[in-house]
Amino acid sequence: MKRTFILLLLSIQFVSAEVPVWSKTGHRTIGEVAQPHLKGKAKKAIRYLLQGKSLAAVANFADEIKADSIYRKFNAWHYANIAEGKDYGDDAPNKYGDLVTAINDCKRIIKDKNSTKADKTFYLKMLIHFIGDLHQPMHVGRLEDKGGNNIQLQWFNKGTNLHKVWDSNMINDYGMSYTELAASLPVLNKQAVKEIQKGDILDWVEESQEIADRIYNSVEIGDKLYYRYSYVWWDTVETQLQKGGLRLAKVLNDLFN
Numbered sequence: 001m002k003r004t005f006i007l008l009l010l011s012i013q014f015v016s017a018e019v020p021v022w023s024k025t026g027h028r029t030i031g032e033v034a035q036p037h038l039k040g041k042a043k044k045a046i047r048y049l050l051q052g053k054s055l056a057a058v059a060n061f062a063d064e065i066k067a068d069s070i071y072r073k074f075n076a077w078h079y080a081n082i083a084e085g086k087d088y089g090d091d092a093p094n095k096y097g098d099l100v101t102a103i104n105d106c107k108r109i110i111k112d113k114n115s116t117k118a119d120k121t122f123y124l125k126m127l128i129h130f131i132g133d134l135h136q137p138m139h140v141g142r143l144e145d146k147g148g149n150n151i152q153l154q155w156f157n158k159g160t161n162l163h164k165v166w167d168s169n170m171i172n173d174y175g176m177s178y179t180e181l182a183a184s185l186p187v188l189n190k191q192a193v194k195e196i197q198k199g200d201i202l203d204w205v206e207e208s209q210e211i212a213d214r215i216y217n218s219v220e221i222g223d224k225l226y227y228r229y230s231y232v233w234w235d236t237v238e239t240q241l242q243k244g245g246l247r248l249a250k251v252l253n254d255l256f257n
Contacts, residue, residue: 023168024060026241028178030132031055033185033245034252037193042249042256049121055128055248056178062129074126077102078133080205081143084213088140088205099139103130103201107255131251135244137212138163140205148215154224162219170230170237185242196243197250204247211236 035055038046050058062078065071076096082088088100097105106127110120133139141147141163148162155169176184188196199207218233219225 023171024063025176025178025181026136026167026171027059027063027129027132028056029181029241030135030244030248031057031059031128032178032182033242034248037246037249037253039253039257042253045256046124046252049117049124058125059128059132061125074102077126077130079139079141079147081147082140082205082209084142084216088202088209099130099134100201100205103127103134103251106130107251110255127251128248131248132244134201134204135208135240135247136166137208137215137240138166140208141212142216151216151219151221153219153222156226157224162215165225165229166215166237170234173230174234181241182245185238188242188246193246196246204243208240211240 031054046055062074066075073096076094076098078099080088080098080100081094083091093101106123109115109123110127115123138148145151146163148166149164151162153160153162153165155165156173160169171181174181215233218229
């Protein structure tokens with residue numbers, strides 16, 4: 001029994017180390033930003049499917065299930081590798097799916113009248129998470145370095161990599177809870193919100209890819225990163241969290257309209 005428990009812990013750590021993601025705080029912040037922008041029909045449908053839970057409460061579901069091997073088939077759904085100088089779709093698609101196909105599959109299943117409530121709930125939770133992943137620029141990074149995972153760096157003298165810096169190091173070291181972080185984001189008027197919500201999934205992928213290109217150019221392997229890196233890039237982190245939340249609300253409102 002004890003040996004089984006130890007093996008389970010090791011497997012969880014291995015999965016987490018192999019496939020980093022927006023920190024839990026980041027995903028919950030996106031859910032928190034989205035919640036007040038839900039409209040009547042979407043709010044009602046989501047309350048029914050999530051049994052009253054908030055978007056923030058389920059925002060990390062797609063990461064949590066990685067601990068169970070039966071969900072391994074969804075691992076590739078968290079990212080879309082795009083080669084430098086190319087657009088999404090230029091290269092052959094990942095046979096296991098990717099972030100873009102994942103979002104479209106989730107929407108299709110949720111919208112299907114023949115889908116069970118259990119399936120709609122499962123894929124709603126996944127969709128909430130994937131819209132968050134889409135706005136972490138390194139989730140549309142390059143295949144050769146696994147979205148920055150192979151670019152080894154130091155963060156305040158501790159080993160890390162470029163992907164993890166953006167997934168968790170900056171957000172976690174900022175020291176705010178997800179509610180505090182969401183409340184600290186700029187207050188936008190209705191027109192500004194509409195501007196952010198314009199476009200579709202591919203437009204948002206392209207936007208994240210452009211940011212990813214700048215991030216790649218911001219470091220070299222072995223760099224030691226300190227406060228200045230956060231100072232330079234924190235506005236981008238906040239912007240992506242806010243855009244992720246507002247666009248999540250847009251996707252959900254359109255889906256349940």
